[in-house]
Amino acid sequence: MEKLYPEIKTALPGPKGQKIIDKDLAYSSPSYIKAYNLVVSHGKGPWVYDMDGNRFLDFMAGIAVNSTGYSHPKVVDAIKDAADKFLHICGTDFFYPSMSDICERLANFVPGMGKKKVFLSNSGGEAVEGAIKLARYHTKRSNLISFKGSFHGRTTGCVALTTSKTKYRAHFGALMPGVYHTDFCDPYRDPEETEKFSPAINKLNELFETITSPKEVAAIFVEPILGEGGYITPTKFFMKELRRICDEHGIMLVFDEVQSGNGRTGYMFASEMHGVYPDIFTTAKGMASGMPLGAIVAKEEVMTWGRGTHGSTYGGNPLACAASLATYDIIEPLLPTILELGKYMMGRLNDLKAKYHVIGDVRGSGFMVGVEFVDPTTLAPASEFMEEFEQLGFTKGVLFLGCGTSTIRLSPPLIVTQHEIDIMIDTMEACFKELMPKYKY
Numbered sequence: 339m340e341k342l343y344p345e346i347k348t349a350l351p352g353p354k355g356q357k358i359i360d361k362d363l364a365y366s367s368p369s370y371i372k373a374y375n376l377v378v379s380h381g382k383g384p385w386v387y388d389m390d391g392n393r394f395l396d397f398m399a400g401i402a403v404n405s406t407g408y409s410h411p412k413v414v415d416a417i418k419d420a421a422d423k424f425l426h427i428c429g430t431d432f433f434y435p436s437m438s439d440i441c442e443r444l445a446n447f448v449p450g451m452g453k454k455k456v457f458l459s460n461s462g463g464e465a466v467e468g469a470i471k472l473a474r475y476h477t478k479r480s481n482l483i484s485f486k487g488s489f490h491g492r493t494t495g496c497v498a499l500t501t502s503k504t505k506y507r508a509h510f511g512a513l514m515p516g517v518y519h520t521d522f523c524d525p526y527r528d529p530e531e532t533e534k535f536s537p538a539i540n541k542l543n544e545l546f547e548t549i550t551s552p553k554e555v556a557a558i559f560v561e562p563i564l565g566e567g568g569y570i571t572p573t574k575f576f577m578k579e580l581r582r583i584c585d586e587h588g589i590m591l592v593f594d595e596v597q598s599g600n601g602r603t604g605y606m607f608a609s610e611m612h613g614v615y616p617d618i619f620t621t622a623k624g625m626a627s628g629m630p631l632g633a634i635v636a637k638e639e640v641m642t643w644g645r646g647t648h649g650s651t652y653g654g655n656p657l658a659c660a661a662s663l664a665t666y667d668i669i670e671p672l673l674p675t676i677l678e679l680g681k682y683m684m685g686r687l688n689d690l691k692a693k694y695h696v697i698g699d700v701r702g703s704g705f706m707v708g709v710e711f712v713d714p715t716t717l718a719p720a721s722e723f724m725e726e727f728e729q730l731g732f733t734k735g736v737l738f739l740g741c742g743t744s745t746i747r748l749s750p751p752l753i754v755t756q757h758e759i760d761i762m763i764d765t766m767e768a769c770f771k772e773l774m775p776k777y778k779y
């Protein structure tokens with residue numbers, strides 16, 4: 339097969355792209371971020387083409403969504419086949435095969451949770467909202483705990499849990515009451531976080547002593563790898579302690595695997611990576627290769643809500659279910675390769691770290707890897723550097739995306755090859771060489 343490379347033939351954006359940007363900015367909500375001026379025409383595998391014929395290599399997968407790449411033929415065929423049969427019937431009220439198939443499939447992942455039940459939603463946020471309701475319904479308690487720096491979505495319930503940036507919360511108050519935030523385990527920023535000891539767990543215990551009794555807490559929400567907040571991997575000790583504390587006090591441990599799930603870490607779900615299992619988990623993003631689908635998966639004894647207590651008109655839409663079944667068929671056999679190539683990618687990133695001291699930390703698993711940029715003398719986050727790096731990568735034909743204050747998240751489609759990883763690394767190096775004289779790191 340022909341080996342592809344990024345190809346930039348016009349100024350960015352090109353003239354056709356510029357017209358679309360102008361129209362979009364005239365009519366679309368000013369709240370959209372639009373990280374850079376990419377105007378997509380079509381894509382194939384991990385390659386994206388813009389309206390002016392420029393070719394980009396994607397290492398952010400539409401924010402960790404395009405797990406099988408852009409329009410994988412098996413996924414597209416599954417969607418077309420489902421569309422030929424019927425577009426909608428409402429899974430909350432009626433039955434169809436793809437919905438029962440995808441619920442069965444999800445219930446069989448994460449063996450450490452025992453027997454499970456599944457609720458299907460349209461998005462990650464809708465899954466998290468449902469998990470809040472389920473945890474409260476099941477425990478008959480109302481307080482919730484989440485971690486500083488976490489991102490759980492933008493709807494009003496989700497945003498009460500979210501603290502990755504003030505702008506997600508400012509002027510949207512008063513937010514849902516009964517939510518308390520405490521420190522996440524960040525072993526790079528706090529070297530006292532080890533496999534034997536966790537200051538973040540001590541903070542959680544302090545919260546129980548001073549702010550809310552654990553007996554009033556319905557759930558602790560945690561991302562097994564912090565996503566938007568900076569691709570931060572906590573220690574196994576921290577995760578195990580959360581499990582122990584939740585067991586001791588009858589609190590639901592909820593893993594938000596919207597970003598970390600569906601093969602991204604080289605494990606189907608990151609709970610397996612930690613060897614710690616939740617009572618409830620939420621997922622979305624990569625599970626249907628870009629079709630809108632999310633899920634709440636809970637232990638059977640936890641999903642106790644009765645008939646009609648919760649539902650969704652479109653959740654589990656037949657096209658999305660068909661796309662998801664095809665997606666899992668592609669992802670499941672790929673898991674060992676994702677782990678292996680992820681190690682290769684980390685190895686090459688660590689070589690760069692030895693050369694370019696602006697890289698403070700390289701962390702993650704599989705294709706969920708964070709590269710944190712810092713001022714090497716003070717270790718202060720190099721946010722401006724990261725933003726410039728992201729834009730420069732775009733002009734060189736590789737799509738990078740930042741997260742946290744100064745981290746580049748590497749979350750490519752799960753089908754990338756070593757050749758594409760090498761292109762990404764070489765482009766990173768070219769960016770460092772260009773930026774170094776300006777920043778003098």
Ligand SMILES: Cc1ncc(COP(=O)(O)O)c(C=O)c1O
Nearest residue numbers: 461462463489490491565596597
């Ligand atoms: C961990 C996590 N939870 C929830 C969400 C919200 O998902 P959605 O944008 O599909 O509502 C996101 C989105 O980035 C996420 O990363």
